[in-house]
Amino acid sequence: MKAIVVDAGEVGEVSKGAAPRRGLKRGLSVVDFLLRIVAALCTLGSALAMGTANETLPFATRFVKFRAEYKNIPTFVFFVTSNSIVCVYLVLSLALSFFHILRITAVKSRVLLAFLDTVMFGLLTTGASAAAAIVYIAHYGNANVNWFPFCQQYNSFCQRISGSVIGSFIAVVLFMILLLLSAISISKH
Amino acid sequence: MKAIVVDAGEVGEVSKGAAPRRGLKRGLSVVDFLLRIVAALCTLGSALAMGTANETLPFATRFVKFRAEYKNIPTFVFFVTSNSIVCVYLVLSLALSFFHILRITAVKSRVLLAFLDTVMFGLLTTGASAAAAIVYIAHYGNANVNWFPFCQQYNSFCQRISGSVIGSFIAVVLFMILLLLSAISISKH
Numbered sequence: 001m002k003a004i005v006v007d008a009g010e011v012g013e014v015s016k017g018a019a020p021r022r023g024l025k026r027g028l029s030v031v032d033f034l035l036r037i038v039a040a041l042c043t044l045g046s047a048l049a050m051g052t053a054n055e056t057l058p059f060a061t062r063f064v065k066f067r068a069e070y071k072n073i074p075t076f077v078f079f080v081t082s083n084s085i086v087c088v089y090l091v092l093s094l095a096l097s098f099f100h101i102l103r104i105t106a107v108k109s110r111v112l113l114a115f116l117d118t119v120m121f122g123l124l125t126t127g128a129s130a131a132a133a134i135v136y137i138a139h140y141g142n143a144n145v146n147w148f149p150f151c152q153q154y155n156s157f158c159q160r161i162s163g164s165v166i167g168s169f170i171a172v173v174l175f176m177i178l179l180l181l182s183a184i185s186i187s188k189h
Numbered sequence: 190m191k192a193i194v195v196d197a198g199e200v201g202e203v204s205k206g207a208a209p210r211r212g213l214k215r216g217l218s219v220v221d222f223l224l225r226i227v228a229a230l231c232t233l234g235s236a237l238a239m240g241t242a243n244e245t246l247p248f249a250t251r252f253v254k255f256r257a258e259y260k261n262i263p264t265f266v267f268f269v270t271s272n273s274i275v276c277v278y279l280v281l282s283l284a285l286s287f288f289h290i291l292r293i294t295a296v297k298s299r300v301l302l303a304f305l306d307t308v309m310f311g312l313l314t315t316g317a318s319a320a321a322a323i324v325y326i327a328h329y330g331n332a333n334v335n336w337f338p339f340c341q342q343y344n345s346f347c348q349r350i351s352g353s354v355i356g357s358f359i360a361v362v363l364f365m366i367l368l369l370l371s372a373i374s375i376s377k378h
Contacts, residue, residue, distance in 0.1 A: 072333035075322045107376050114372045118310075118365055125311055126318040133264045133319035134326075137336075144261035147326075147336045176307055179368075183303045187296050187375045 021188055022104060028185045029101040035174050035181075036097055040090035042171035043124065047083035049164035050076055050131075055157035068154040075134045076161065082127030083168055086120050107189045114182040121175040128168035135165055210377055211293060217374045218290040221367060225286055228363040229279035232313065235356035236272035239265060242353070244346035257343040264323045265350065271316030272357055275309050296378045303371040310364040317357035324354055
C-alpha cells in the first residue's frame with residue numbers, strides 16, 4: 001500500500017503509510033460530525049432559552065407592567081438570530097461532514113467547509129460576546145454612567161439569559177476545535 | 190518539473206504542475222505576511238484610540254467632575270486588552286509568516302499558525318463585539334431598562350470609541366481572510 005513517488009527535479013515529500021493516515025482522516029471526520037451535532041444542540045438550546053425567557057414582576061402600577069423579555073434589548077434579539085442561523089448552518093453542514101466520512105480524499109469541499117465554519121464562528125462569537133457584555137451590565141450595572149443592574153429585580157430572567165450565553169460560548173469553543181480538526185484533516189490529504 | 194506518482198494498490202491524486210503551485214503558495218504566503226501587518230496596525234490603532242479616549246465636560250459640581258474614560262467601563266478595558274494581545278501576537282506571527290515565504294513546503298507550522306489564528310480571531314471578535322454592544326447602548330440607550338445614552342453628553346468621546354470599534358472589526362475581517370488563505374495554502378502542499 002505504499003506510494004512510490006518518483007520526482008523529477010524537485011524534492012517532494014514521500015507519503016508514508018497510507019492506511020493509518022486514511023484511518024486517522026476517517027476518525028477526524030467522525031469526530032467532526034459528532035462535534036457538529038453537539039454544537040447544533042448548544043446553539044439551539046441557547047436560542048430557545050433566550051427566546052423564551054421572560055419574567056413579570058408581581059406588582060404593577062396602573063400604566064406600567066414590569067415585564068422583562070429578550071425583545072426589550074436589541075442585542076438579545078441579535079443573539080437569538082445569530083444562534084438560530086448558526087444552528088441551521090450546523091444541521092445543513094452535517095450533510096457535507098457525512099460526505100467527508102465517506103469520501104476522505106475530498107479536499108476542496110473541506111476548504112469550503114473550513115471557510116464557512118470560520119464565518120459562522122465569527123457570527124456566533126459576535127452574538128455571544130455582545131450578549132455577554134449586556135448580561136454583565138445587567139448583573140453589575142455601571143455606576144459611572146448610571147446604568148442600573150436590572151438583575152436585582154428580574155432574578156430568574158437573568159439566570160436564564162446567563163445560562164443561555166454560557167451555552168453559546170460552549171458552541172464557540174466547539175467551533176475552535178472543529179476548525180483545528182479541519183486544518184489537520186486538510187494537511188493530511 | 191512534473192512529479193510522477195506510482196501508486197501501488199491505491200488510487201492517489203497525481204500532482205500536476207509543481208512550479209505554478211509553488212508560485213501560488215509563495216504568493217499566498219506574501220499576501221498572508223502583508224495582511225498581518227495591516228491587521229496589526231488596525232488593532233494597534235484601535236487599542237490606542239480607545240485607550241487615549243477621554244472627555245471632560247466643561248462644567249462640574251463641587252463634588253463631581255464629569256469625565257468619561259475607557260476605564261469607567263470594564264468592557265472597554267477588555268477591548269483594549271484583547272486588541273493589545275492580538276496586536277503583539279500578530280507582530281510575533283510575522284516571523285513564522287516570513288518563514289513560510291522561504292519554506293513553502295512547511296505544513297505542520299502552517300497548521301499551528303492556523304490554530305493560533307483561530308484562537309486570536311475568537312479573542313479579537315469577543316472584544317470587538319462586546320465593545321460594540323456597549324457603544325450601541327451608549328448611543329441609543331435602552332428605555333425599557335432605563336439605561337441612559339451617555340453619548341448625548343460625551344459626544345467626542347463616543348465618536349472616538351465608535352471609530353475604535355470599527356478598526357477592530359476591520360481586523361476581524363482580515364483574520365477571516367487570513368484563515369481562508371491558510372486553509373488554501375495547507376490544501377496545496
